[in-house]
Amino acid sequence: MADELPTSVIEANPRALSHRAEVARLRGEYDSAQALFRRAVSLLQQQADPEGQAEALHSLATLARRDGDYKLAVEYLDRALELADDYSAVRMKCGNTRGLCFVSLGEWTSAELEFRAALQLAQDRNDDRYVRLITHNLGLPAMMRGDFGEALRWLRRMLRDGKQVPMPQEAIAHLNMAHCYLYLGDLKSCEENLDEAIERCQLFNLVA
Numbered sequence: 399m400a401d402e403l404p405t406s407v408i409e410a411n412p413r414a415l416s417h418r419a420e421v422a423r424l425r426g427e428y429d430s431a432q433a434l435f436r437r438a439v440s441l442l443q444q445q446a447d448p449e450g451q452a453e454a455l456h457s458l459a460t461l462a463r464r465d466g467d468y469k470l471a472v473e474y475l476d477r478a479l480e481l482a483d484d485y486s487a488v489r490m491k492c493g494n495t496r497g498l499c500f501v502s503l504g505e506w507t508s509a510e511l512e513f514r515a516a517l518q519l520a521q522d523r524n525d526d527r528y529v530r531l532i533t534h535n536l537g538l539p540a541m542m543r544g545d546f547g548e549a550l551r552w553l554r555r556m557l558r559d560g561k562q563v564p565m566p567q568e569a570i571a572h573l574n575m576a577h578c579y580l581y582l583g584d585l586k587s588c589e590e591n592l593d594e595a596i597e598r599c600q601l602f603n604l605v606a
Contacts (some may be wrong), residue, residue: 412441416454423457424566426606432461452481452488459495468499487528490519494532506539527565530556534571546578553578569598 400408400418408415419434435454442451459474475492482488493516500509513536520528537552556571558564572595579588598604 409441412438412445413447413450413453415441416450416457419454420457423461425603428461428464428606432458435461448481449483449486449488452478452486453491455481456488456491456495459492463495463499463502466502468503471499472496487523487525490516490523490525490528490532492516493519494528494535497532497535498538501535501538501542504542506542509539510536530558531567534567534574537574541574541578544581546582550575550578564598564601566598566602566604569595569602569604572598 400414400421403414408418415434415438419431419438422428422431422434435458438454439451439458442448442454455474455478459471459478462468462471462474475496478488478492482492493512497509497512497516500506500512513532517529517532517536520532534553534556537549537555540546540552541549553571553575556568558568572591576588576591576595579585579591
């Protein structure tokens with residue numbers, strides 16, 4: 399739907415450009431997403447929309463993290479926090495992403511501290527979606543340590559019952575759970591979770 403909007407309309411409403419960029423990010427179209435987010439940041443700055451700008455900067459941080467450029471990711475996160483107000487949802491998102499940077503660097507204690515602080519912010523906001531995302535991420539340090547039972551306890555919190563609409567991030571939850579079951583030698587559960595992951599990848603066109 400966003401692709402049908404005229405360029406003039408998108409540039410007059412740059413938060414729409416950020417949403418289009420987020421779709422590209424979720425699909426694994428990282429170069430396209432990065433270009434769109436950078437354009438959005440520039441337009442949002444011109445429109446004096448610090449909250450929208452902070453959101454786009456956080457998304458750029460997630461892309462930098464995936465590229466392994468953790469220094470740049472932290473720079474984006476710090477800039478986003480400078481722009482976000484004290485009650486902004488961007489703060490919990492930045493904490494979650496900073497925690498993921500620490501996971502990639504092997505700094506498990508720092509990662510858990512960031513995730514727990516972000517989880518508290520999400521709970522304060524009654525943000526069920528981010529509560530699930532962050533509790534899932536709390537399982538990553540345990541998985542890296544080889545405590546697969548503890549990891550599964552956290553990872554499965556991302557998932558909802560079949561009556562609710564699935565979300566794209568459930569694909570990575572099932573993939574991480576499959577990893578745990580593989581190392582535990584439970585190949586049947588591993589395969590079941592891989593099937594669930596693939597189903598969500600197909601549902602949301604998650605190429606990466």
